[in-house]
Amino acid sequence: MIEASQDQNWYYTMLPLWLWSSAARKSFNKIMKNLRKKKSNIKYICPTKKYAFLLHEPMMLNHYENVWKALGHSEFVIVLTEKFHVDENGEEKEGIPSFLNHITQEKYQTFDIQHIINSGIFFDYVVTNHPISGTSKSIKKTTKKDILKKLLNRIFIAFGRQPIWQYNVDIESLLPLQIGKKQIRYMYGADLSDAWSLMGWNEIYDIFLCHGVNDERIVKERFPGKTFIMGYPRYDDYFDSEIDLSSIKKEFYLSDQKKTLLWMPTLGGVGSSIPVYAKLIADLDDEFNVIVRPHPLSFVQEKDFIYELEKNNLKIDRNSTRNMNELFSASDLIIADYGGTPFSSIFIGKNLIFLDVPGADSMPINVDSSVLELKKHLPVFTPENIQNLPQFLNSQTSLDENKKMIDYLFEKYFGSTRGGGSARVAKFLKSL
Template structure:
């Protein structure tokens, strides 16, 4: 790739190292993902900046005041010939060889975003990182076995307040337009070929008379798949969410949850929620998953249905399924997550402040 004039000049100039953390936030959804860690870093007095990429990022005045952070375009940092001591990202962003990330920081740490889609999540581009903040033992073992990378098992910071706050259920019903007399189903589908949107629309529409049905789409679906969004708008849903709202109120709201592939089902395991997995044909052959993907493997443990089964209602009403479900969640949570329910953000913040685990190869 041909270097720009600015990049060539920057390479010839002394680089100023900024001795604080930075987080490269390229989509709005990542603010929800990192926010509990930002809170923990602020409480610890640790300075950090938020770097934006191409998409505009909204940070409220209250958030900025609480976090005390700068918000800067990443290109400006590079143009000024500056680097951070440590940069946190959820993946390689745009350049698989790590050129962008290495131009921004001396140390690069990956902060996992989701636990599914293993062909993507465990791909060789992870070697651009100095270490991985992962959810728990399953991924820590995988990163060490494949690439010898240092790991820190943090739990799931995004879910801390699920365990530390008592939800105001009347306020949640009102916020999402739900009838308190009905039980609530929350459907969190992924996008692209692994999405259950379209395959299960009619079956889920038929549930709307008896349940509140709230759907939040993958954050990239509204821009990339307008036809799928249009198909959902045509359903008699209680609420369709197309924006980057935090998922945690939806987990608090739900009596039952529906997932296809990717990370949301693992959040339900961590939180001990009742859920059904929706199958998409040829999912194990998808380039993002593969037959050994963790979200494929969940189907050996939890109830799952195909579109031709028309089986969602039957599973929802099957008491035997739910009698065994809680123990399965506890077992799988121990496999995929460190046991830091309610304190995971503190563990993540500690790992970012004291990065000695990068050289030790294990969590401090």
């Protein structure tokens, strides 16, 4: 936020010099004097934050917040996409109220992307986990006339009014390019595949924040951007602080006399383990505490799968912005199929098994993926032998062997320090 004590001539650099006649300067000075009385809105005139985190889903709070805290409020803003609040059906997304309450409580500075576009604001760096929308790696040039209109829009927005001229988000250009000079990709899980995380849109990124040595190596082989190994900042609290499990135990009725299984099926359509295993996992509920955490987008895109879980009376975690350190800490075993969950489990050192989904290994998004490599090293249960899972869990030898393999895979895929990731990222970003 611009303070009144700063150089009063800063704003003259924002408009072409030919506009500044003596009368124009005098008039604009008067406007700025009045505007300084509205400090809550002056941020729109000249944003001073170096980094913008562009968010498309409330669940991204859990990925980024530890880094936000380490950076400090003065270094970044949050920019919300046009469809941040509503899903593809036009309904409010799960987790929106809790997200908005949280960022208000934490006093994070937040913009809607429409205001950023209308104001012609470009941040030095934009952080995203993927480009979110658009297909083109180029951005349309802005005319001098539009530059002036957008600068004037800033003044109107700062006065709490609607901008005079409306500029829509370009549906063709990749979204981060429309508000940032340079792009940072914050890797969204250590699972890599040609059909998703290694697609050609990665070429827009100047910097990749990688989880470990494996994704760093592969990114370096494919794309020209610089890399930095950050670990998993979202799991810092798992290692750095004592986690109170009382609320989790109460919420999911966890018995201290039973081991707790956390099943985390990915968003996978026909590749999801939910329709194949819902009844089979539910059958374990008498002997174990069972919690199911579907991918947050499954509640919108795979409602029939959610119904399958409900029909079998499974305990479902619906909190898209939950601090995952609580769930992981309360669990004795992670059950996964595909996606980033297996790598998260390995990073924190949790015992892990896979559920095999018939035909899913050959889906384009899974072919030659990092997850298939993991399945060569860890137990894989099928619909035919899932009844043997209790025997596995009750065998200390099996659990010890599993843990030993988890430690080996950590060194292979991460080779970094567990914990402290947010501080490393913040230090790196401040050095740019």
